[in-house]
Amino acid sequence: MNILVLNCGSSSLKFQIIQTDLEAIKNDQDKMLAKGYIERIGSQAIITLQATGHPPLRTAEPIRDHKSALQYVLKWITNPETKIEGITDLTDIHAIGHRIVHGAEKLKKSVLIDENVIDQIEDCIPLAPLHNPPNLKGVYAAREVFPGIPQVAVFDTAFHSTMPEENYLYAIPYQLYRRFKIRKYGFHGTSHRYIAYRYRKIKGIEREQVNIITLHLGNGCSACAIKNGFSLDTSMGMTPLEGLVMGTRSGDIDPAIVEFLIHNEGSSVDEVFNILNKRSGLLGISGLTNDMRDLLEEEREHQDRRASLAINIFCNRVKKYIGAYLAELNGTDAICFTGGIGENSPEVRRRCLSNLDFFGIKLDDELNEKAVGVKEMKISAPDSKIEVYVIATNEELLIARDTLRVVLNVPRIW
Ligand code: AMP
Numbered sequence: 001m002n003i004l005v006l007n008c009g010s011s012s013l014k015f016q017i018i019q020t021d022l023e024a025i026k027n028d029q030d031k032m033l034a035k036g037y038i039e040r041i042g043s044q045a046i047i048t049l050q051a052t053g054h055p056p057l058r059t060a061e062p063i064r065d066h067k068s069a070l071q072y073v074l075k076w077i078t079n080p081e082t083k084i085e086g087i088t089d090l091t092d093i094h095a096i097g098h099r100i101v102h103g104a105e106k107l108k109k110s111v112l113i114d115e116n117v118i119d120q121i122e123d124c125i126p127l128a129p130l131h132n133p134p135n136l137k138g139v140y141a142a143r144e145v146f147p148g149i150p151q152v153a154v155f156d157t158a159f160h161s162t163m164p165e166e167n168y169l170y171a172i173p174y175q176l177y178r179r180f181k182i183r184k185y186g187f188h189g190t191s192h193r194y195i196a197y198r199y200r201k202i203k204g205i206e207r208e209q210v211n212i213i214t215l216h217l218g219n220g221c222s223a224c225a226i227k228n229g230f231s232l233d234t235s236m237g238m239t240p241l242e243g244l245v246m247g248t249r250s251g252d253i254d255p256a257i258v259e260f261l262i263h264n265e266g267s268s269v270d271e272v273f274n275i276l277n278k279r280s281g282l283l284g285i286s287g288l289t290n291d292m293r294d295l296l297e298e299e300r301e302h303q304d305r306r307a308s309l310a311i312n313i314f315c316n317r318v319k320k321y322i323g324a325y326l327a328e329l330n331g332t333d334a335i336c337f338t339g340g341i342g343e344n345s346p347e348v349r350r351r352c353l354s355n356l357d358f359f360g361i362k363l364d365d366e367l368n369e370k371a372v373g374v375k376e377m378k379i380s381a382p383d384s385k386i387e388v389y390v391i392a393t394n395e396e397l398l399i400a401r402d403t404l405r406v407v408l409n410v411p412r413i414w
Pocket residue numbers: 217218219220247290291292293294296339340341344345
C-alpha cells in the first residue's frame with residue numbers, strides 16, 4: 001500500500017510517501033518513495049521535493065493555502081518525469097496518515113477519520129490552539145484533493161494515554177480537571193513510541209520488557225519514562241511548553257512568573273506566552289540563536305559565556321529529568337537519545353550524562369563521538385550499568401504503519 005503521510009503546520013506542509021504492507025513491517029522493509037516540504041504557504045512558498053534515488057528539487061512559487069499545496073504535491077508525484085515507483089495516478093495513493101498533535105482523553109489511538117473524529121479533534125482545539133487547527137486544515141485539504149481515499153489520524157498525545165492519574169494530574173483543584181480537563185497529556189508520543197519499538201527490536205525482547213528513558217532533543221524537547229512498554233511519565237504537559245528547555249520554549253518555570261510579568265512589565269497574557277513560547281529556551285538565555293549547532297560553535301570558537309550558559313542549563317534540565325525518572329522507574333535498562341540534537345551532538349549527550357556514575361551510567365567516549373547521524377548505535381561503555389543508545393527517530397514511518405493497520409483493521413502492535 002502507498003501511504004501519504006502528512007504533517008501540516010500553520011504555514012507548512014511536510015509529506016512522505018511510504019510503501020508498506022504487513023510483510024514489509026514484519027521484515028522492516030517499508031520503502032520511502034518520496035518526501036517533501038512546502039513552507040511559507042500563504043505567500044511565496046519555498047518548496048523542496050525529492051523522489052528517493054533522485055536529487056532534491058528546490059523551487060519557490062506562490063501557494064495560497066493547504067489545499068493548493070496538496071494539489072501541487074499531487075501534480076508532482078503523478079508527473080511521469082518525477083519517476084516515483086508505482087505512482088502515476090491519484091488512485092496510486094491508497095491511504096493518508098495525518099499527524100495530529102492533540103487527541104486529549106478521547107482519542108487514545110490512531111483512528112479512521114470520519115465526521116465524528118473531526119468533531120472530536122475540533123473539541124481539542126482549546127487545548128492545542130496552535131496545532132490542531134492547521135492539522136485539521138490538512139485533513140480538509142486531503143479530503144478535497146484525494147476524495148474517497150481513507151484518512152487516518154495519528155495523535156502525538158496517544159502514547160502517553162497510559163500515564164497513571166498521579167502522574168498526569170496537576171496539584172490544582174480537582175474540579176479544574178473535571179471542568180476543563182486540565183492535566184498533563186504529553187507530546188512527541190509517536191517519536192517516543194518509535195524509539196521504544198526500535199529498542200525492543202535491537203534487544204530482541206517483548207514490549208512488556210521495555211524499561212527505558214527516551215530523550216527526544218530537537219527544537220522541541222521531551223523526556224519519557226517507559227515502564228513495561230508503556231509511557232509512565234513524560235515531561236511535556238497540558239501543552240508542549242512544560243518540561244525540558246527547548247529551542248525557544250522555557251520548559252518548567254515558576255508559574256508565578258506569569259503574574260509577575262503582567263504586573264511589573266505591563267505585559268498582556270498573550271505577550272507573556274509569546275515570551276515563554278518564542279523568546280525563551282536556548283534563544284532566550286543565549287540572546288543569539290535557538291540552534292544548538294550554532295551555540296556549540298559560539299562556545300568553541302568565541303568562548304561566548306551566554307552560549308555556554310544556555311547549553312549548560314539545557315543539559316542540566318535533561319539530567320534532572322533523568323534523575324527523576326530513574327527514581328520513578330526504580331532504575332532503567334537504557335537511556336535512548338533521539339531528535340536533531342540527541343542524534344547529532346556528542347557534546348550535549350556527554351554533558352547530559354556527566355557525573356552520573358552514582359547511577360552506573362558510563363559513556364564510551366569514542367563511540368559517543370562516532371554516533372553522529374547514525375540510524376542506531378550503542379554508545380555506553382561495556383561496564384555501564386545502564387546502556388545508552390542513539391536511535392534516529394522516524395515518526396513518519398510509524399504514522400504510515402498505523403495508517404495501514406487502521407485501514408486493514410488489524411490490531412496495532414509495536
Ligand atoms: P529537530 O527539531 O529534531 O530537527 O532538531 C533541530 C535541532 O537539532 C536544532 O537545534 C539543531 O541545531 C540541532 N542539531 C542538528 N544537527 C546538530 C549537530 N550536529 N550538533 C548539534 N545540534 C544539532
